[in-house]
Amino acid sequence: MQALVYTKDKELPKLQQVEVPLPAPKDNEILIKVEASCLNNAEISKFRDLITAGKNILPLGLTNETKPKANGKILGTDVAGVVVDVGSKVTKFKKGDQVFGITGYFYDAWAEYSCLAEKNAALKPSNLSFEESAAIPTTGGTALAALRKAAIKPKQKVLVNGATGGVGLFVLQMAKNAGAYVTAVCSTKNIELVKKYGANEVVDYQQEDVTAQHLKDKYDVIIVINGYHPISDYQRILRYSGHLVIIGGKFSQTVSAILLGPLMTLGRKKQIGATSLIALRGNWMSDLAEMAEKKQIQPYLDHVFSWNEIDQALEYAVKEHTKGKVAIKIGDDK
Known part of the structure; x- marks a missing residue:
């Protein structure tokens, strides 16, 4: 699968679009085909100094290398997508469910597929798009x-x-x-x-x-x-x-x-x-899903970018005083 992988090359941040292995869900996880994610400070902060210094955004280095460096990490934490596989102990979700949630430790969302712990996911609100749903978790x-x-x-x-x-x-x-x-x-x-x-x-x-x-x-x-x-x-x-x-x-x-x-x-x-x-403790993702379904909360999307425009998205988030969230459509067809 394709993923956006973060590394540091001579202390300069670098983001590469590369081929990585498809993850397999653990017993308590679901595997989803990711449709959308959002920018959070955890990702923006890695590139803020470079962008603020006025350097060309191209040092982000979007490439098509076949594999990332050993120290590379897939960025992103908020996701929305469709369940394609479930772990043996998962009871809340099945294949084909549209879900949204949060990955672990602020990584692994900016990929075509991602694993989420069952407790960190909920059914996507029927009244929201994948991009709007991905704007909710963090x-x-x-x-x-x-x-x-x-x-x-x-x-x-x-x-x-x-x-x-x-x-x-x-x-x-x-x-x-x-x-x-x-x-x-x-x-x-x-x-x-x-x-x-x-x-x-x-x-x-x-x-x-x-x-x-x-x-x-x-x-x-x-x-x-x-x-x-x-x-x-x-x-x-x-x-x-x-x-x-x-x-x-x-x-x-x-x-x-x-x-x-x-x-x-x-x-x-x-x-x-x-x-x-x-x-947070307990079923907080389900609580957020219920609020959204009842129209008690409505995400505000300042801008939506394709993941092929991730360099533009990061620059926009750093240079503009954005409102609400900046969403990312994930996948080669986006």
């Missing part, structure tokens, strides 16, 4: 982890900082579904988008500081995606018994939330912490 799962950590209740005031990215748009929708009054932070050009996805109010960060003093003690829950303000700034606008959840962003910010959060809230009912996809 970012939708991260949003779900944040919502569960924040324990949002009806009528609470929720602030979503970083509202137009893949995670942010899912957080908006999930918070709205929970009955919250949601304020989204975005730029001027994205105000209509966040309103469409559930925002009751909008803070335009180009016009106003989201942590301004006059907003003191305003929010019951603050969810920050890839933020840059110090934790103390967010704490000021958080109500006495509020929750602050950090997702991504500066490493120092995440560390502060995990290590210093408990100290910063001593003697108070405030809770400060960080979360990610790995915090």
Whole structure:
């Protein structure tokens, strides 16, 4: 089968389209013919420095070599496709099922075929395309982890900082579904988008500081995606018994939330912490599938590329301030 394999050649990142062996599913896995995937930061970050430096995108090195280097890895983690084989212990899926899900350890999605653990897959929502379905697992799962950590209740005031990215748009929708009054932070050009996805109010960060003093003690829950303000700034606008959840962003910010959060809230009912996809337990993929089927969440696709345009897709993701997700159609016929 064909796959997009990542290697480093003299410390330069390289992506090669090569022939690799067809994987065989383990007892608890399904093998799918991959129809679509999506870009995530795990992949984009590998090429960001090269692209930002203004070097020709061709060093990505799309070739047709017959085999990858020994240290090569197939990139990608979000997938949607059709089941072609199942392991001996699989009970939820059968051949021909249309599914979506997440591969293991952020690798193995950008290939014509990929294996998924049964627990990390769900039936594809009937109302979504393969590309839309592939946009859900990583970012939708991260949003779900944040919502569960924040324990949002009806009528609470929720602030979503970083509202137009893949995670942010899912957080908006999930918070709205929970009955919250949601304020989204975005730029001027994205105000209509966040309103469409559930925002009751909008803070335009180009016009106003989201942590301004006059907003003191305003929010019951603050969810920050890839933020840059110090934790103390967010704490000021958080109500006495509020929750602050950090997702991504500066490493120092995440560390502060995990290590210093408990100290910063001593003697108070405030809770400060960080979360990610790995915090999820149980049938979270099935939960996301049900939300999508009921039209409680709707992925936003900023752009769709063929996997033969993967170099363009990566450059677009690095250079443009993308909204939602960038999808990749997988296969030679795409």
